[in-house]
Amino acid sequence: MDDPIHQFNIVKYFTLGHIGGHEIAFTNSALFMLIAVAGISLLLIGATRQRSLVPGRLQSIAEMSYEFVADTVRSTAGTEGMRFFPFVFSIFMFVLFINLIGLIPYSFTVTTHIVITASLALMVFLTVIVYGLWRNGLSFFKLFVPSGIPIYILPLVTAIEVMSFLSRPISHSVRLFANMLAGHITLKVFAGFIGLLGAWGILGYAGAVLPLALTVALTALELLVAVLQAYVFAILTCIYLNDAIHPGH
């Protein structure tokens, strides 16, 4: 029986080259990222090829995902936030496809590695800082100095605000990573019980019904979590971008 952690192993397929003494390898993680990107491209290009007035099934999927993300961006970051729509849409679709593809048995879930989620979160974090400074100049730092606070506790509040800002990429990345990791481990553990109980003969078969039912239920839950975490990741991106656009609170 496989241990539940085995599914997260990175397997190297071939080496692409070396950069600065580091080996750049094509791994299963890279393969599933490529699959996700190819899936998104196929869906969106295929769906928008026909451009009929009354959308077909594929086209309405594409239109719904566009409207869903556009509504999210508009409601959290305002109409000015729509200039970041391509960014948010790419992140949302990428995370969503990776999470959903990861639920297929024998596939690999890229978002169960914190390197990936942290890279995405840091990308958002740096975008917020660079765009905020470029757009607002030094008044971007008003974000850390709340107005109307007495002067004697202002340094303490500012320090806490800075810490709160710095903790964003951590909570942003850990949330997605931890949810996907925990979900996949739970799923594997319960599925493993079926095999273990099944090895006990006829009594084990009866006992294995319970973990089997749980596995089915957990798979449904994981489907919800996969979509939800992609949504949460996207909406938090919008909230952070909103701070870059309107730093004065």
Add this chain to the structure above:
Amino acid sequence: MSNGTRGNDRDSQAAEEAALSARLRSLGERLDQVGSRRDVETGSASRSNADMSAFARGMRLSAELVGGVVIGVILGWLADRWLGTSPWGLIVFLLLGFAAGVLNVMRSAGVMASPSDGRERK
């Protein structure tokens, strides 16, 4: 005769305009009907959407506190390492990080919307 044709023109123009406005009105009514029907049809969808975003907001809280504490530990440990102030940097930054984590949780829970709101409440 020219007067007559002009008058006819005016009449026909007025009739055309009346017909056009009537058509526009009926089109508007039909659109309203379709719109209200669509609202009724998609009512359940938007409700489940609201449920989903409430669930999402609940799940957002899970990592906020941890994020604050972790960044406190990282910054404190780095400060101690560079400045040689062990263990004070870790203690101070851990406390600050905990405060930041609680602040994050309260913000994302909507208890404290923004600092400017806090001023009025105070």
